[in-house]
Amino acid sequence: MLKAALSSTVNSDLRIMIVIELNGESRSVAKDHSVHDLVNALSLTNQALAIAVNREVVPRAQWATHRFSDGDKVDVVRAIGGG
Amino acid sequence: MNDSQLTGLTIAGKTYSSRLLVGSGKYKDLEQTRLATEASGADIITVAIRRVNIGQDPNAPSLLDAVPPSRYTILPNTAGCYNAKDAVYTLQLARELLNGHTLVKLEVLGDEKTLFPNMPETLKAAETLVKDGFDVMVYCSDDPIQAKMLEEIGCCAVMPLASLIGSGMGILNPWNLSLIIEQAKVPVLVDAGVGTASDAAIAMELGCDGVLMNTAIAGAQDPIRMARAMKLAVEAGREAFLAGRIPRKFAASPSSPMAGRIA
Numbered sequence: 001m002l003k004a005a006l007s008s009t010v011n012s013d014l015r016i017m018i019v020i021e022l023n024g025e026s027r028s029v030a031k032d033h034s035v036h037d038l039v040n041a042l043s044l045t046n047q048a049l050a051i052a053v054n055r056e057v058v059p060r061a062q063w064a065t066h067r068f069s070d071g072d073k074v075d076v077v078r079a080i081g082g083g
Numbered sequence: 084m085n086d087s088q089l090t091g092l093t094i095a096g097k098t099y100s101s102r103l104l105v106g107s108g109k110y111k112d113l114e115q116t117r118l119a120t121e122a123s124g125a126d127i128i129t130v131a132i133r134r135v136n137i138g139q140d141p142n143a144p145s146l147l148d149a150v151p152p153s154r155y156t157i158l159p160n161t162a163g164c165y166n167a168k169d170a171v172y173t174l175q176l177a178r179e180l181l182n183g184h185t186l187v188k189l190e191v192l193g194d195e196k197t198l199f200p201n202m203p204e205t206l207k208a209a210e211t212l213v214k215d216g217f218d219v220m221v222y223c224s225d226d227p228i229q230a231k232m233l234e235e236i237g238c239c240a241v242m243p244l245a246s247l248i249g250s251g252m253g254i255l256n257p258w259n260l261s262l263i264i265e266q267a268k269v270p271v272l273v274d275a276g277v278g279t280a281s282d283a284a285i286a287m288e289l290g291c292d293g294v295l296m297n298t299a300i301a302g303a304q305d306p307i308r309m310a311r312a313m314k315l316a317v318e319a320g321r322e323a324f325l326a327g328r329i330p331r332k333f334a335a336s337p338s339s340p341m342a343g344r345i346a
Contacts, residue, residue: 023134043141050132050180055172057179075134077176079146081116082131082162083106083248083297 018070029068036063044076051076092293094270095186095218095239097156099126102287103317104158104272106297107150110306117149119300122310129158129188129295132177157181158220160188165201167191167208174212187212188242188274188295190222198248198275202229206236213237222274225259227266234269241267242274242295245286249298251278254285264290280309280316287320288328 015030022038029038035051035058051058052075058066068074091098104127110116120128128150150157159177161170174187191208193201200223212219218239223229225243233241243263246252253276254260264271270292277283277296286294294317303309 023137025137027137042135042137044135047141048145048147048180049135050176052172052176057175059179075176076137077132077180078135079130079157079159079177079180080133081107081110081146082133082160083108083129083301 018068020068020072020074022074023076033068034064035066039063047078049076049078092270094220101126102293102321103314104293104295105300107146108297109301113144113146113149115306119306119310120150122307123300124314127156127158129160131162132159132173152181156186158186158188161190165192167204167211170208171211174217185216186218188220188222200224206232209233209236209238225256225263227259227262230263231266234267238269240270240272242272244275245273246276248275250276251299252276253278253282257289260289280312283313283316284320287317288323290324
C-alpha cells in the first residue's frame with residue numbers, strides 16, 4: 001500500500017514528479033525540470049517558439065533557470081498561417 | 084524624393100516598397116504559401132500565433148521556413164481573440180517568438196458570425212500595447228470616430244474592414260473609408276473584404292495607403308495568379324489615385340477634335 005502510494009509520486013529515478021498543464025493537457029514532469037528541459041523533452045530544441053508560464057512570458061534567456069511548480073499552466077506557441 | 088519614397092508605404096518609421104500586405108492562412112500547403120507570397124510582391128506577411136501540437140513531428144517544415152523573417156516583415160496577429168486580455172497576451176508571446184519584434188496586428192473580434200471588431204476591447208488592448216512599446220496596426224470598424232480614437236492612442240496604422248473578413252464582398256462603404264482617409268495622419272489600410280482585383284484597386288483609388296488580404300488570394304482557383312493580380316491592382320489603384328481621376332459628369336465629351344471633320 002505504502003509502496004503503491006510512493007510509486008505514484010516518485011519515478012524510476014526516484015525524482016519527485018509534479019503535474020503541469022501543458023497547452024491545456026496534464027503532463028508530469030520532474031520537480032527540478034526547467035523550461036529548457038521541457039523543450040528538449042518535447043524535441044523542440046532550436047524551434048521558433050515562445051513559452052509562457054501562468055500567462056507570463058518566460059524569455060528564452062531564462063529557459064535554463066526557470067523551474068516549474070505543481071499546477072503551472074504552460075503555453076508553448078509558434079507561428080502558423082493566418083490572415 | 085526618389086521613386087521608392089514617392090511610392091513606398093511608411094509604417095512606424097520604416098518604408099516598405101509594396102502597399103499590398105498578405106496573410107499566410109488557408110493555403111493548400113507551405114509551398115503554395117511560399118509561391119503566392121512571392122508572387123504578391125508583399126513585404127509584410129501576417130501570421131497567427133497558436134499552441135504547438137505536442138507530439139507532432141518536430142522536424143516538419145514550419146511556416147517561418149516558407150516565409151522567412153530574414154526576407155519578410157512578419158506581422159503577428161491576434162486572430163481568434165475576443166477580449167483585450169487575450170490579445171495582449173498573444174502579442175507578448177509573439178514578440179518573444181520573433182526576438183523582440185514590435186510591429187503587430189491587433190484584432191479583437193466581436194462574434195464568430197461576423198468577425199466584426201469589438202471596438203471597446205480593441206481600444207483597451209491598443210492602449211495597453213502602445214504603452215508597452217508595441218507598434219500597433221489595428222483592425223477596426225469603418226467608423227471615423229473610432230479610427231480617430233485609435234490614432235490618438237498611438238496606433239501606427241488603422242485598418243478598417245471594407246466588408247466582413249473572408250466574405251469577398253468588396254468595398255461596401257467607400258464614403259466611410261474616405262472620411263477616415265481624409266482625417267488620418269497615420270496610414271489607412273483596408274483590412275478584410277476584398278474579393279477580387281478591382282476591389283483592391285478601388286480601395287487604393289480612394290486614397291488608402293495599402294490593402295491587407297488573405298482569403299481573396301488563398302481561396303482563388305489559382306492563388307499564385309491571383310496574388311500577381313492583386314499586386315498589379317494595388318499598384319494600378321495607387322497610380323490612378325496619384326494621377327488624379329477626371330471628375331464625373333453627366334454629359335458626353337468627344338475625345339477626337341471637331342475641327343477638320345469631313346462630314
